Amino acid sequence: MRVSELVERSGLPLATIKYYLREGILMPGEPTSATQSSYGPQHLRRLALIKALAGAGLPIPRIRAIVRLTDEPVDRLYDTLGRAVANLPPYLDGRDDCPEADHPRARRVLERLGQVYEPAFPAVGQLERALKAVEDIGLPMTVDRLDTYGRHIQAIAEFDIAHLPVGSTEAAVEYAVLGTAVYEPVLAALRRLAHQDIASRTLPEPGDRPAPDA
Amino acid sequence: MRVSELVERSGLPLATIKYYLREGILMPGEPTSATQSSYGPQHLRRLALIKALAGAGLPIPRIRAIVRLTDEPVDRLYDTLGRAVANLPPYLDGRDDCPEADHPRARRVLERLGQVYEPAFPAVGQLERALKAVEDIGLPMTVDRLDTYGRHIQAIAEFDIAHLPVGSTEAAVEYAVLGTAVYEPVLAALRRLAHQDIASRTLPEPGDRPAPDA
Numbered sequence: 548m549r550v551s552e553l554v555e556r557s558g559l560p561l562a563t564i565k566y567y568l569r570e571g572i573l574m575p576g577e578p579t580s581a582t583q584s585s586y587g588p589q590h591l592r593r594l595a596l597i598k599a600l601a602g603a604g605l606p607i608p609r610i611r612a613i614v615r616l617t618d619e620p621v622d623r624l625y626d627t628l629g630r631a632v633a634n635l636p637p638y639l640d641g642r643d644d645c646p647e648a649d650h651p652r653a654r655r656v657l658e659r660l661g662q663v664y665e666p667a668f669p670a671v672g673q674l675e676r677a678l679k680a681v682e683d684i685g686l687p688m689t690v691d692r693l694d695t696y697g698r699h700i701q702a703i704a705e706f707d708i709a710h711l712p713v714g715s716t717e718a719a720v721e722y723a724v725l726g727t728a729v730y731e732p733v734l735a736a737l738r739r740l741a742h743q744d745i746a747s748r749t750l751p752e753p754g755d756r757p758a759p760d761a
Numbered sequence: 762m763r764v765s766e767l768v769e770r771s772g773l774p775l776a777t778i779k780y781y782l783r784e785g786i787l788m789p790g791e792p793t794s795a796t797q798s799s800y801g802p803q804h805l806r807r808l809a810l811i812k813a814l815a816g817a818g819l820p821i822p823r824i825r826a827i828v829r830l831t832d833e834p835v836d837r838l839y840d841t842l843g844r845a846v847a848n849l850p851p852y853l854d855g856r857d858d859c860p861e862a863d864h865p866r867a868r869r870v871l872e873r874l875g876q877v878y879e880p881a882f883p884a885v886g887q888l889e890r891a892l893k894a895v896e897d898i899g900l901p902m903t904v905d906r907l908d909t910y911g912r913h914i915q916a917i918a919e920f921d922i923a924h925l926p927v928g929s930t931e932a933a934v935e936y937a938v939l940g941t942a943v944y945e946p947v948l949a950a951l952r953r954l955a956h957q958d959i960a961s962r963t964l965p966e967p968g969d970r971p972a973p974d975a
Contacts, residue, residue, distance in 0.1 A: 595898065595899070624964050625961055653950075656951075662955070662958045670950050670953035670954045671954065673950040674954060677947040684809065686939055692924075695920045696948060697951060699914070700917075700951045702913050703909065703910060703952060704956050704959055705955075707956060708964075723956075729894045729900065730895065734914060735948075736884050736891050737870075737910060738914050738918050739884035740882070740885065741914055743843060743879075743882060744876045745922045750837075750838050750922075
C-alpha cells in the first residue's frame with residue numbers, strides 16, 4: 548500500500564508516520580520510485596504498537612528499545628520479554644535506577660512471597676518506592692495484607708502468563724508490554740469499584756445499632 | 762507547640778505550612794499573641810495527610826475537598842468515603858467526567874461481575890477509559906480474563922474494607938484515600954514481579970524440544 552493508505556488505515560497523520568520513519572522505529576517501506584515506497588501489514592502492526600506505547604506515556608528512546616527487541620530478540624524469550632517490559636513507566640530517578648542500589652523493603656516482601664530478589668529489575672525499584680510511600684503515611688504493610696495481596700496477584704499473573712503467545716517473539720513482546728501497561732489501569736479501577744460495592748453492603752448506617760454478640 | 766516545632770516534626774518548610782494555612786487546608790492554630798499561634802497533634806496529623814496527598818499528585822482544590830469531608834462528613838460513612846476517594850487521580854477530561862455520559866464497556870463488565878453500574882462514580886469512567894485502551898490495542902478483555910481479574914480483585918478489596926477503621930470518620934477517610942492511592946503502585950509492582958517469577962519457571966528455553974503429546 549502507499550503511504551496515503553497507511554495514514555488512513557493507521558489513523559496517524561502523515562507527519563507522525565514520517566517522524567517514526569526518521570526515528571527508525573518504523574521500518575522503511577519497499578522503494579517503488581525515487582520518491583515513493585510501498586508498505587505492508589507489518590507496517591500497520593508496528594504503527595499500532597508505537598501508537599499504544601506512545602499513548603501509555605513512553606518516550607521515543609523507550610519505544611525504540613522495545614521495537615528493536617521484537618526485531619532482534621536476545622537468546623531466551625524470558626530475557627527478551629524482561630528487557631522489553633523494563634522500558635515501561637514508572638521511571639525512577641537516577642539513584643533508585645542504579646542496579647547496585649539495595650531495596651530492603653522490596654527484598655523483605657519478595658523473600659516472604661518466595662520470589663527471587665533481583666535488584667536490577669526495574670519493578671523491584673518500583674516496589675521499593677511504593678512500599679516506602681506506604682511506610683511514610685503510616686499505613687502498615689502487614690504480613691496479613693502482603694500474603695493476601697501476594698496470593699491474589701499471583702493468580703492474576705498466572706492467568707496473564709498462561710495466555711502469552713509464545714509462537715512468535717513479536718507477538719510475545721507485544722502482549723507482554725501492552726498487557727502489562729493496559730491492564731494495570733483496568734485492575735486499579737476494578738479495585739476501586741469493588742471497594743464501593745463491598746462498602747455499600749457492609750458499612751454501618753447512621754441509625755445502625757451495634758451488632759449484638761453472636 | 763510553636764510553628765517552628767511543627768516545621769521540625771512535619772519535615773515541611775515554614776513557607777509550605779504558611780501556604781497550607783492561607784489555603785485553608787491546614788486548620789489555624791490557637792493564637793497565643795498578636796503574631797504567634799500554638800499547634801497540636803491534629804495539625805501534625807493533617808500535615809501528614811496533606812503531604813501524602815500532594816505526593817500522590819493531588820492539586821490543592823482536591824486536597825481541600827478531602828480535608829473538608831474529614832471535618833464535615835456527610836450523613837452516611839459510605840457517602841463520605843465515596844466523595845473523598847472521588848478526588849483521587851486519574852482525572853478524566855470534561856466529556857468523560859459528565860455524570861450523564863454512558864460507559865458501555867464498564868457497564869457490561871460490572872453487569873458480568875454482579876456489581877451496580879453507577880455512571881456518576883469516577884471509577885466507572887476510569888474503567889471505561891481503561892477498557893477502551895485495551896480494545897484499541899486489540900488485546901481482548903475476554904470473559905475468562907474478566908472473571909479471573911474480578912474474582913481476585915474482589916478478594917483484595919474485601920481485605921481492604923475489612924481493615925477500614927470505622928470508629929472515627931477522620932481515620933476512615935485517611936485510610937480510604939491513602940490506602941486507595943498508595944497500594945495501587947504496590948499491587949502493580951507485585952504483578953510485574955509475579956510475571957517475571959512465573960515466566961522464569963514456565964517459558965520455553967531456546968533448546969527446549971516441543972512437549973510430547975500427553
